[in-house]
Amino acid sequence: MTSRQTAIPYLLILPSLVLAAAIIFWPVGSLIEIATNDVNRFGQLKGWNDFANFSALFANADFISALWRTGLWTVLVVGGALLVSVPVALILNEDFYGRDIARVILMLPWAVSLTMTAVVWRWSLNGESGMLNSALMGLGIISENVQWLASGDLAFAMQVLIGILVTVPFTTTIFLGGLSSIPQDLYEASALEGASRLQQFRHITLPLLKPFINIALVLNTIYVFNSFPIIWVTTQGGPANSTDILVTHLYKLGFRIGKLGEASAVSLIMLAILLVFTIIYVRLAMKEREA
Template sequence: MSLKSGAPGAGRSGLARLGPLPWIAPAVVLILLVVLWPVYEMVHTSFLRISTSGFVRGSAGFDKYTKLFGEPDFYGVLGWTVIWTVVVVALTMVISLALAQLFNQQFPGRRLTRWALIAPWAASVLMTSIGFKWMLDRTAGVLNTAMTDLGLIDGPKDWLGDPSTAKPWMVLIAVFVSLPFTTYTLLAGLQTVPGEVYEAARVDGTGPWQTYRLITLPLLRPALLVGLVINLINVFNSFPVIWGTTQGGPDSATATTTVFAFQLMNTDIGESAAMSVVNFALIVVMVLAFLKVSRWNEES
């Protein structure tokens, strides 16, 4: 009886030789089509002169970036975007952490309250924003009617027409629609903490605050980082909340960089693309800086 000799894997089928490639190929193609190709087109468009009707009139070099940085509203929009992102993400994380700890306890009606929290998540963000817009409407809004009847205000107030009152309401709406995902992310993290750890802490005489600081927060760190990163990206790129309430107005007083890019598209497509490139670069830098500071890969 003879033994066949040959290189290892010589008898493997052609599909087997490809290894994991057939399985990951659809994902790679999807990333190329949905992520990398639009990014390339966005950067390419920012260096072109394009008419409002969509016809390319030649290369613009860096003129669109020069024009963008010379816009009188640019730095105000950039500043408000930073404030908007920090305030919304901070409030979302703090409130979600409190809600997650509440929902992690046993109390009557816990299942019902958990279901109720899903409502803002299940509904469209744009639909929720438009609902708040009608509630805050100057002439037909229920808020003005209720506050006038209670004697809290002398007459109808244009809540969304004045940036000083529109911005707090926009923050409130953004936090409202961000709570479900973040709360459930942190709740899932809390439920992975072994009960034996808390039992050992009680045996050692560790107080509630020390237990929370030394055990709960460190073990909750992966869920906190996921919630923070996702919220940073979502809030920074938020469009439906702002467009559904104020459309960035009056002028660009309540616009973030994402909404500002959309506003610029009506007058200069190339400049709008330049704003999108700047926006994309800011997101990448922000996320990379955050992950470095938080030492994502460091073992706790």
């Protein structure tokens, strides 16, 4: 193959690469410029500030709390979604009457806007007339209304549960795709050898499902880390900023307080965290493939 023939594929994708680079690097460049300059509420740059925006962030207790809480939010939601989605996918992969209807019901929340889902949950968690209190009181589990969103710890716990519930449909879809790719001959052969269902899961299903688990892990981490609607619609980061994560803290800095420089610095920090996570994941994946 000549060098000209080798270069043709790269030339064909070059316009797309240039467009993608422009879409990605131009906003990042603008963020760097704003984050390293003094800037007023109207976005006018006032000059280099010697990284004062970053210094102000790390001196701000609310930012440090939001940073820690973002990590906890991401780990709990992604981990919980993975733990719930595996058994759900295993059940929906079985052949039973009404399986198609069950799959449709599971996918329905995924088709609804996340903001609308959060609005419904905010109404359900209302401390006076919410559906959750009414249901629990009807079952005799509680004797008086619970203010689900009035305290930071309880509100954050409920937000994590909502995050898990809305992440399960997408994750389960990925796992169903992985389960459908596993040859049934492996299960039949292992059954003839006397393997139990648990042994089949440990030695056949789980190893062959691992690439799909990795895909779900990466995509959900990026998605959940940047997730805005659930936290904002239910509590707007309150009470007293006790449920803020980085993306809601960024919104408050930029659009409520007008500190555009600090808001841009938060954006760059979030980008750096996700970039580090992606690099670590790619390196681990490459080592695993080489092994």
